[in-house]
Amino acid sequence: MSIYKIKDLDSLRRHVYAAMQLEHATIPIYLTALYSIVPGTNSEGYQIIRAVAVEEMLHLTLVCNLMNAIGGKADLTTVGFTPNYPAHLPDGEEDFMAGLQPFSPQAIDTFLKIERPASLKHGESNKRHRPRKGSMLSAGNTGDAEEEHFFSIGEFYKAIETGLDDLYAQMGDALFSGDPALQVGPEYYYSGGGGLIAVTDMASAKAALDLIAEQGEGISGEIFDEDGEIAHYFRFQQLVLGRFYREGDQPDHPMGGPVEVDWASVYPIKSNAKITDFPAGSDVRAAAEAFNAGYTQYLGLLTRAFNGEPNLLVDAVGEMFRLKELTYQLMRQPIGDGSAFNAAPTFEINLA
Amino acid sequence: MTDQSSDRFSIDPNVAASTEFDVVVIGSGVSGALIAKRLGTQGLKVLVVEAGSGNDITVADYEESVFRFYGAASKDNNAAYYNPKNAPMPRDFETVRLRDGEINDRGYLVQKGPFEIDSTYSRVLGGTTRHWEGKALRMLPDDFRMHSLFGHGRDWPIGYDTLEPYYRQSEAELGVSGDVEDQRYGGLTFGDDGYVLPMHKMPASYLDQVLARDVDGMTVELAEERFELKVRTTPQARNGIPNKNYAAGAGFVPNGAVSVDQAEMGGRCQGNTNCVPICPVQAKYDARRTLVQAMASGNVVLLARTVASKVLVDGVTGQITGIEAKTYDHPDLPGATTRVFKARTYVLAANAVENARLMLASGLPGQNGLMGRNLMDHGYLLTWALMPEPIGVMRGPVCTSGIEDIRTGKYRRNMAAVRFSIHNDGWGWATGGPYSDLYDAVDHGNLYGASLRQGLIDTVACQVLIDCMIEIPADPGNRITVDPRYVDQLGNMRPVVSFDIPQYTLETVAFSRRLTQQIYQRVGAKDHSSYDPMAPGWVTHNGEGYVVRGGNHWAGTHLMGASAVDSVVNDRQQSWDHPNLYLAGAGSMPTIGTANTTLTLAAICLRTAEDIIARLTASSIAPAVGA
Numbered sequence: 001m002s003i004y005k006i007k008d009l010d011s012l013r014r015h016v017y018a019a020m021q022l023e024h025a026t027i028p029i030y031l032t033a034l035y036s037i038v039p040g041t042n043s044e045g046y047q048i049i050r051a052v053a054v055e056e057m058l059h060l061t062l063v064c065n066l067m068n069a070i071g072g073k074a075d076l077t078t079v080g081f082t083p084n085y086p087a088h089l090p091d092g093e094e095d096f097m098a099g100l101q102p103f104s105p106q107a108i109d110t111f112l113k114i115e116r117p118a119s120l121k122h123g124e125s126n127k128r129h130r131p132r133k134g135s136m137l138s139a140g141n142t143g144d145a146e147e148e149h150f151f152s153i154g155e156f157y158k159a160i161e162t163g164l165d166d167l168y169a170q171m172g173d174a175l176f177s178g179d180p181a182l183q184v185g186p187e188y189y190y191s192g193g194g195g196l197i198a199v200t201d202m203a204s205a206k207a208a209l210d211l212i213a214e215q216g217e218g219i220s221g222e223i224f225d226e227d228g229e230i231a232h233y234f235r236f237q238q239l240v241l242g243r244f245y246r247e248g249d250q251p252d253h254p255m256g257g258p259v260e261v262d263w264a265s266v267y268p269i270k271s272n273a274k275i276t277d278f279p280a281g282s283d284v285r286a287a288a289e290a291f292n293a294g295y296t297q298y299l300g301l302l303t304r305a306f307n308g309e310p311n312l313l314v315d316a317v318g319e320m321f322r323l324k325e326l327t328y329q330l331m332r333q334p335i336g337d338g339s340a341f342n343a344a345p346t347f348e349i350n351l352a
Numbered sequence: 353m354t355d356q357s358s359d360r361f362s363i364d365p366n367v368a369a370s371t372e373f374d375v376v377v378i379g380s381g382v383s384g385a386l387i388a389k390r391l392g393t394q395g396l397k398v399l400v401v402e403a404g405s406g407n408d409i410t411v412a413d414y415e416e417s418v419f420r421f422y423g424a425a426s427k428d429n430n431a432a433y434y435n436p437k438n439a440p441m442p443r444d445f446e447t448v449r450l451r452d453g454e455i456n457d458r459g460y461l462v463q464k465g466p467f468e469i470d471s472t473y474s475r476v477l478g479g480t481t482r483h484w485e486g487k488a489l490r491m492l493p494d495d496f497r498m499h500s501l502f503g504h505g506r507d508w509p510i511g512y513d514t515l516e517p518y519y520r521q522s523e524a525e526l527g528v529s530g531d532v533e534d535q536r537y538g539g540l541t542f543g544d545d546g547y548v549l550p551m552h553k554m555p556a557s558y559l560d561q562v563l564a565r566d567v568d569g570m571t572v573e574l575a576e577e578r579f580e581l582k583v584r585t586t587p588q589a590r591n592g593i594p595n596k597n598y599a600a601g602a603g604f605v606p607n608g609a610v611s612v613d614q615a616e617m618g619g620r621c622q623g624n625t626n627c628v629p630i631c632p633v634q635a636k637y638d639a640r641r642t643l644v645q646a647m648a649s650g651n652v653v654l655l656a657r658t659v660a661s662k663v664l665v666d667g668v669t670g671q672i673t674g675i676e677a678k679t680y681d682h683p684d685l686p687g688a689t690t691r692v693f694k695a696r697t698y699v700l701a702a703n704a705v706e707n708a709r710l711m712l713a714s715g716l717p718g719q720n721g722l723m724g725r726n727l728m729d730h731g732y733l734l735t736w737a738l739m740p741e742p743i744g745v746m747r748g749p750v751c752t753s754g755i756e757d758i759r760t761g762k763y764r765r766n767m768a769a770v771r772f773s774i775h776n777d778g779w780g781w782a783t784g785g786p787y788s789d790l791y792d793a794v795d796h797g798n799l800y801g802a803s804l805r806q807g808l809i810d811t812v813a814c815q816v817l818i819d820c821m822i823e824i825p826a827d828p829g830n831r832i833t834v835d836p837r838y839v840d841q842l843g844n845m846r847p848v849v850s851f852d853i854p855q856y857t858l859e860t861v862a863f864s865r866r867l868t869q870q871i872y873q874r875v876g877a878k879d880h881s882s883y884d885p886m887a888p889g890w891v892t893h894n895g896e897g898y899v900v901r902g903g904n905h906w907a908g909t910h911l912m913g914a915s916a917v918d919s920v921v922n923d924r925q926q927s928w929d930h931p932n933l934y935l936a937g938a939g940s941m942p943t944i945g946t947a948n949t950t951l952t953l954a955a956i957c958l959r960t961a962e963d964i965i966a967r968l969t970a971s972s973i974a975p976a977v978g979a
């Protein structure tokens with residue numbers, strides 16, 4: 001049974017903000033591994049990671065819609081929004097650190113932990129309260145002295161859903177006091193699976209949370225969701241098991257086409273690189289700083305998009321191409337410090 | 353590579369040969385795929401036979417094509433696709449300037465001239481929609497009555513109004529982006545029920561907007577008619593933002609990437625500008641999308657690497673009794689197994705050239721001898737210039753806007769119809785840019801380093817190209833034939849092309865050159881168009897020389913008509929000579945006006961599917977596939 005419940009709107013908003021942080025925090029992790037793949041190689045691996053990364057962007061947008069719906073502010077530019085990698089995830093899973101790594105067995109292992117299915121039924125929780133530790137993100141905190149720790153992202157979302165239920169029982173439709181004009185609608189996203197849901201009431205809020213859970217963290221532990229889409233955990237597992245899942249397969253026993261992995265066709269980037277790792281005055285340092293400046297601007301653009309200018313999401317596509325190009329510039333360059341490593345984006349953005 | 357053992361759609365050739373299907377479809381391009389999908393959905397058992405590789409239903413296979421294109425020295429429109437010796441495809445660079453009486457047989461197509469046409473097609477899963485650009489224009493009502501109205505070419509046995517509902521269905525199947533309000537010209541109608549296209553228009557490029565400032569409102573007088581020009585967005589089968597108002601508010605869900613395994617990729621157009629020959633993100637429609645939907649019905653199976661070699665006919669009844677085809681193991685090594693595939697009804701959907709080639713190679717020229725005749729294509733005059741300032745070349749799909757206002761008018765009594773496309777991909781089509789610009793900057797400009805980068809920006813970023821797409825009406829003398837002296841590695845006779853450009857079309861070539869010169873003058877661009885007398889496609893008119901390029905819009909070789917006397921198929925694409933045979937695709941079109949053929953051939957094929965379903969479901973259903 002639950003130890004802690006979300007009891008008021010402030011607490012709900014704090015949790016939803018943590019969800020925004022969480023969804024966003026996975027994106028640099030996945031993009032780093034994705035772009036470390038030498039173009040033209042590892043195409044299955046590239047597509048699998050890309051599909052997940054795109055869905056994390058969808059999830060981020062869905063959570064921002066939820067935030068706007070409950071009258072909060074979807075702000076991606078606040079200090080500490082982006083973690084200082086490697087970091088524990090904002091929902092407080094303690095047993096692993098998620099970092100920026102090249103495409104590698106270690107990276108996939110981390111991805112599997114990030115996306116691990118919740119093992120619990122609705123209403124239950126493995127959540128624990130722990131004394132705060134400096135290295136962790138602070139958004140999941142429940143007070144000054146302690147913060148919550150969930151076993152998986154799925155559980156964290158279940159806590160939010162339960163909180164929504166409880167607050168709705170108290171407040172009714174007043175819970176959804178946000179300006180509907182801020183909602184980003186389905187026309188702004190589509191890819192293989194799912195779509196964007198404008199959140200304006202309890203039903204759409206639940207639908208948005210269900211979509212996140214189904215696509216990503218696989219609350220039910222099923223490989224395919226009801227739309228026939230593979231959950232992220234099982235997508236990544238295909239890279240380990242060397243085959244695609246097809247419908248009807250049992251967990252851990254995919255029977256589809258082969259997934260061929262070439263761990264050697266990867267740029268030898270430095271994991272969790274920091275600006276200070278790059279020699280002062282060097283071109284790679286300048287490029288890394290340009291990337292961080294570009295990414296900071298990009299988060300600003302998204303924040304405007306989530307606050308009444310959804311059309312800017314179209315412009316953001318061009319910005320993403322620019323960031324991709326900057327990433328490749330870094331990853332193709334040796335750091336020049338005598339090590340065997342190439343450079344990589346550091347994502348040191350508005351660090352707390 | 354696709355793992356055949358895990359590919360649920362392919363059928364073993366021996367199993368296929370021992371199965372009696374409802375329908376055998378030759379060709380997995382857009383015509384065959386649409387027909388197969390409709391039939392499969394209705395429970396009919398369908399075999400789709402594809403000459404090229406079937407290994408194109410995973411994203412890894414698709415990526416292989418993308419990277420083949422990236423690495424190719426020649427960026428021609430088949431550069432992305434493996435060209436197997438056992439099912440070769442035409443390549444534009446094989447076209448040469450022919451001297452009188454000379455025959456060019458160096459490529460797959462044998463060209464007898466006198467005009468050498470550089471059109472191609474693709475023999476891969478999904479057919480030529482793999483390399484098409486994706487423009488999805490409707491033909492104009494006048495185009496269907498060409499002969500009655502203007503005394504040239506042919507009339508269709510059906511009119512625009514008959515096809516209008518099928519155009520709508522095609523726009524859904526292909527997933528067309530566009531703005532109906534931009535398409536109200538030349539008599540085009542879209543019903544009176546507030547119809548919108550499935551997705552919003554591709555936004556007009558900056559170049560389009562710059563040109564529109566000076567072109568909009570420009571007037572042209574032709575045959576005592578005044579036309580006011582306007583730059584209009586072009587409808588295209590490319591994923592954009594879905595229109596919420598589509599289907600009375602039901603909206604539209606676009607189709608993404610094709611894959612048997614789940615590895616989504618394929619959102620909306622990102623503006624990579626290499627739609628031709630391959631969209632790197634699968635935003636562009638190609639027929640594999642329809643094909644995979646067809647196969648998801650459980651009633652449609654694919655037999656790839658199999659080239660149809662002979663249509664077998666019962667000499668008494670005229671009924672088709674089977675189609676003989678050669679299945680090869682290796683794309684390039686000699687050796688294939690010949691089998692006969694049987695069904696109640698047969699559909700040839702191998703494109704206008706290959707349909708005619710197969711029929712003629714089977715000794716079936718038709719009672720009226722029209723098989724292969726009336727070969728059509730569009731003639732393209734390319735014109736190019738440098739804008740006074742950079743206009744953002746190489747962003748967006750190849751074209752986002754065009755000039756449509758003179759697609760029809762009384763002038764068509766004297767000269768051919770024309771429309772114009774504004775290109776976002778610089779001078780690529782005409783000069784091979786931007787690659788040729790790089791060679792030029794290095795070899796002739798001696799540029800390197802930062803000055804090379806800047807030099808390319810200064811030139812490429814200002815490039816504008818307007819293509820003039822000009823009608824070439826049906827003429828029995830323009831034709832596909834076969835000749836036992838020209839065979840491919842499997843022993844199949846290759847298509848022999850005889851083609852010429854009529855004066856009627858050349859008039860418009862000259863007119864289009866003058867008009868584009870005026871346009872460039874108005875917008876302050878420096879015209880760089882030049883035409884090489886040694887280049888294939890060289891034509892002269894009134895002492896002026898031009899180069900006319902092909903449009904890959906092969907059509908007319910088995911055109912439809914109201915009577916068996918002067919046409920090959922009826923308005924449902926059913927053969928007059930062989931009642932259980934349909935010849936499907938652009939080959940059935942008596943005119944092609946100034947629209948690329950895909951949307952219209954999709955419309956007639958959807959109508960054909962209805963006809964086949966009505967005929968076959970009236971009688972008993974064949975046993976299940978593999979049973």
